[in-house]
Amino acid sequence: MSAMRFIATLILPVLILSAAAAPPASVPVVQEPPPLEAVSPSQKLDKLFAQLKRLRDPSAAQGVVAEIWGVWNISGSATVDLMLRSADAAAGKQEYAAALDYLDEAIALKPDYAESWNKRATLHFKTGNYERSMADIAQVLAREPRHFGALSGMAAILEDAGRDAAALAIWERVIDLYPANRDAQGHVRTLSEKLDGNKT
Template identity: 45%
Template sequence: MRILFAFFVSLLLSGAICLPARADDAVAPQAAPDAPPAAMTKQARLDQLFSDLKRERNERAAERIAGNIWNEWFQSGSASIDLMMQWSQKAIESQKFDVALDFLDQVVTLQPTYAEGWNRRATVHFMMKNYGKSMSDIDHTLQLEPRHFGALSGLAQIMALTGHKQSALEAWQKVLAIYPMLRSAQDQVATLSEELAGEGI
């Protein structure tokens, strides 16, 4: 289970999804070469990226597309929300989870339609082993963005940690339907399928 926890934390802390260091970077991030044109609406860019992610069969290329999706998700459209998200990230990195929650409570109150605020708070609750609260925030995230493979991964891990292997398998399968080349999800589907088949004998 430590591997699952490390994977979940790495999603949050990895360079692919970390918030930019400066507020002005958050407003206008550098687009990767394969990112959709900025002239498109955010929803259109996400739709294109998810379409590309589903079709891509090269793991590295899929990682770049996923990184572009995270960049889109992080754009709140509000400088103050972006700043609070940065402060929450720094608090998490310092393991000051209560401080991070204070910022994230403000984020979801001020902008309840910002899926990444809910997802970030779900992650902090997960790290604090508050699985019920984490699942509630994951539910909010998925209502706003059903394709959120990060939130689905978190759900899968909570299900596995609480002994609900079948539900964990189903959540990982949903991740793969969105992001087929995510190696950790492939590994978890294989492992859980094997374990469940063994238990069924």
């Protein structure tokens, strides 16, 4: 064997090993995608209300309505959540004074949370205190103007007071937000017929 061939047999395995150990130049570096931005409750509600407005089938709309209530029911405070659960339990046992105390406390702890006001408005409505119910409904709508539950309560109080034209306008607002709401549709139909009859 010549000296050149002997040297080549020694160097060639070293070159092969070196090439195998080096990273291939042509392989791109894979970077992790940036984290997705969290969707805020407000953005989620905007999307859900847009979906609800397009739906005409009550069964299909119910799923979206449940999601909306799911967002509304997130207070962000464990203490407020506890107060609201306690209020619901007390109201379920017709212990209305205790339920009201819990709701007062929840509102004091987090006054910007609309659902505490809505629950208190509902309690006042249930106990026949319409004036206080309307005052709390105003607080709900100041925080969430699309709250079809609070709007429905307002329309029912106006209708009970004989203010049919005002009630009709609120029920129409409910339908604008929630077109598949059969209850609101029925009230609009009845009140429209009644008001038209009064004109003749």
